[in-house]
Amino acid sequence: MDDSATRLPILLAAATLFAAVASLFIGYAPLSASTVIDGLVNDTGTAGVIMRDIRLPRMLLGVLSGAALGMSGAALQGLLRNPLAEPGVMGIASFASLGAVIAIYFGLSTAFSFALPLTAMLGALIAAVVLSLLSGRDNGVLTLILAGVALANLAAALMALALNLAPNPYAVSEIVFWILGSLKDRSFDDVLLAAPFVAAGLALLASTGRALDALTLGEDAAKSLGIEVVSIQRRVIAGVTLAVGASVAVTGAIAFVGLIVPHLCRPFVGHTPSRLLIPSAIGGALLVLTADIAVRLVPSGPELMLGVFTSLIGVPFFLWLVFKLRRELT
């Protein structure tokens, strides 16, 4: 087990690196391999613009958002000891979208660009706090998920309301972006808006590994090991808020990444949360990069949203988990 636990992150990192490089070679302009490298390295001509201003930021956002969602999923599943926990299912990503919608369509982000990640993070924080109040001491697996479903629906309704009231003719049609997510035509401005917060969130989440390990023994056992449950809870909430809030602000909510990835990693690293956090971040990046390559290869007219792919994988996965849970509970 120890062997595969150290091998997994390395293998995943290699695959992610491969996907990241591949994603730079895939796009709509027919650039030869040598032009891609030349554009990237020397910033010459239109190839330079395409590589540095379009494909590179797109790839970086794929890595950032995937890592944010993957690690947040792993941390939430560890904290709540709930295999269905995930920023999307729990409504945290939807509330981040809601915050972003308010910032963009009502002019806050035009006046002050960091208003975008800040309001999205505020949205994520509100959802996380409401959920932690709702679940409270009761650790029922389904209570939390049902509360999350309610929150996600509330966020979608409020988003539709906000977009309908927005003084912009394009707003209404953009609910699709906020619900399904996309990396299309993003720029370095978006990377710069999200990266500092995502990095801080990931660092914070990574630091909770030991405490989450102790928590697997139960709250009382964790307490006896000198770990304050409330303080881990706060750190996880803060980390998820920073990472998910900021990435959703620029990519929309990409569904199920945080659910799928930790479950796929667990057979290799075992049930120790601390060993799951880093692989889940890398795996999340890999999944989002792969989905983003897929949407560019499918000839679909207007590009598909990322959530189309991640949900097609995620929903059967979610159902499988529910059936598995039912067997375990009965």
Next chain:
Amino acid sequence: MTLRLLILAAAVLALVAPAASGKPQRIVSTNVCADQLALALVDRVRILSVSRMAIEPEISNLAEQARGIRINNARAEEIVELKPDLILGDIYTGKGANRLASTIGVPVHIVGIASSLDDVRKVIRDVAAALGEPERGEQLVAAMNARIAKTHSPTTKPITALVYEPNGLTAGAGTLTNDILAAAGLTNLAPKLTGQAYATVALETVVAAAPQLLILDDSYGATASRAQSILRHPAFRALEGKTTLYKIPSRLWLCPGPWVGEAVERLAAERARITE
């Protein structure tokens, strides 16, 4: 069902006397293109109501003139209640209103869609005839023709151009936009990039196509959306030097009308500036 019939019957009773002169005097328009043509063709007093967009300066060339006229949302009930003697509509909005109006005997004129400058001339003449103002229609067409004719200069060098709209849309062959570009002496690159009339084109494709003139259609610049952010993408700033960025308000070519002459004029002037 009975309620609807009752409302219908009441509406029919209310609509007994049409205009004496034979020209419609109670015009209701339910679409921004129809609004503008009505305002351009008849006295303001004859227009009872216009659509909500008629007063939006981003999209209506005659927003000033429309101000103060009653606004409608193309809903069947409110249209019938206005007791119009002519409804100007289009094939998309207010279908229900149009159908109801024809069942109670109010004439409906559907403003056509223009895919070329010739279509624009035809639409102006058709609407003018429906409004009982054929001479005014001819005047508008003549003014538009004169404006376009003035821009004609021997094209020394063809200039390549591409229109880019929110959501990454562009206009290819068989569109009014394409015809306007041609009249301004510009070679539209869109037909090479897409076989469709209107299609989304990836930002990368636009950068790689490197048109000499990139026409950005960003009429709602005061507010933000994801759709418009593509027009402010840093990649376009990086293109400067190779590609001239030019902004045109979409109101000049969104609807058929004499204002398309101004679109030709502005683009021809920009072409002349580049070739110098």
